[in-house]
Amino acid sequence: MNADETDNVPMTAKAVPQLIDPNTELFVAEVIDKLVESQIPFLVAGTHAVSAYTGISRATKDFDIFCKAGDYPRILSYFQSRGYAVEVKDERWLGKIFKGPHFFDVIFASSNGTMPVGDEWFEASRQITMCGHLIRIIGPTELVWSKCFVQLRHRYDGADIAHVILKAHDEINWRNLLGYLETNWEVLLIQLLNxxxxxxxxxxxxxxxxxxxxxxRLKAQRDLPLPQVKICRGRMYSDVDFEIDVKEWGFADVGGDGELSSKEEKPE
Structure with missing residues (x-):
């Protein structure tokens, strides 16, 4: 298959995750039933998508779906009206839907704001059969993108990226991936070198x-003078792990002003 073309032919998942609690399987099946019934567009992501592309079956308690920002409140409202508990965890990107001890995440962007879910995600998605329904999972290009910034002290998705590239490289739209990471191209380079x-x-x-x-790009960048504003883009990986840089060391957050670099002449 040409990696620069969208493949809408249903694929056979290479594996499915091992859910830690057997009762979670019933919950996931119920959720899929309700999502299909709602007719609100969604994509299965997370460990389920990684398993589908790589054949890795690992224990997980999570079930993640992606949707567009405009559909996020519709999905939460749909489940709330049917007796589920909902939680707006962070209105910038994440909600949760509960039934007893079980829950699933509804995601419409990344926590750092670099990854809004748009129409192109659905155009590049793949179809698989799951819980008796033909549903869509996130495409391999967007799957890699969704994991590039997950580099926290307690969670790192670099292994998932490496495995998806290894097993689904011919399905990745590399030009689109570069476009997604255009302003953060060094993050892509880091992952590819890894x-x-x-x-x-x-x-x-x-x-x-x-x-x-x-x-x-790296070669051209090396010939340029250093930036005048001290910036810590590590905050795009983790607010907590790079908190000291902003609070005590004078670095600018992802947005906002910071100190001038001591390597540059400060204006009078």
Whole structure:
């Protein structure tokens, strides 16, 4: 298949996750029934998508769906009207829906604001059969993108990215992936270098033109003067882990003003 084309042909999932609590399987099946019944567009993501593309079946208690921001309140309202408890965890990106001890996440963006779910996510999605329904899972390109910034002290998704590239590289739309990470291209370069280091015999899974493009950007960047404002973009990975940089060390957060770098001449 041409990786630059959308594949809407139903695929067979290579594996399904092992849900920690057997009762969760019944809950997930019920949720899928309700989501299909609602006719509100959604995408299955997270561990279920990783398993579908890689064949890795691992224990999980999570079930994640992605949707567009406009559909997020509709999904929460739909389940609330049917007796489920809902929680608006963070209105910038995340809600949760509960039934007893079980829950699933409704995600419409990333916590750092770099990854809004849009129409292109659905255009690039894949179809699989799950719980007796033909449903859509997040495409491999967007799956990689959704995990690029998950680098916290207690959670790191780099292994998922490496495995998806290894097993689904021919399905990734590399030009779209570069476009998604255009302003954060160094994050993409980091992930690709990580993949090359992990799998030296599989380096050809990443297109040469993409590595050339990213390394050319790096070369051009090295010839430029250092930024005048001290910035800590580590906050896009984790607010907590890089809190001291903003509160005590004078670095700017992702947005807002920061101190001028001591390496640059300060204006009078």
């Amino acid at each position: 993949f090359r280091w992990i799998y030296p015999s599989e380096r050809d899974k990443v297109p040469d033109w993409l590595m050339d493009e990213l390394l050319d």
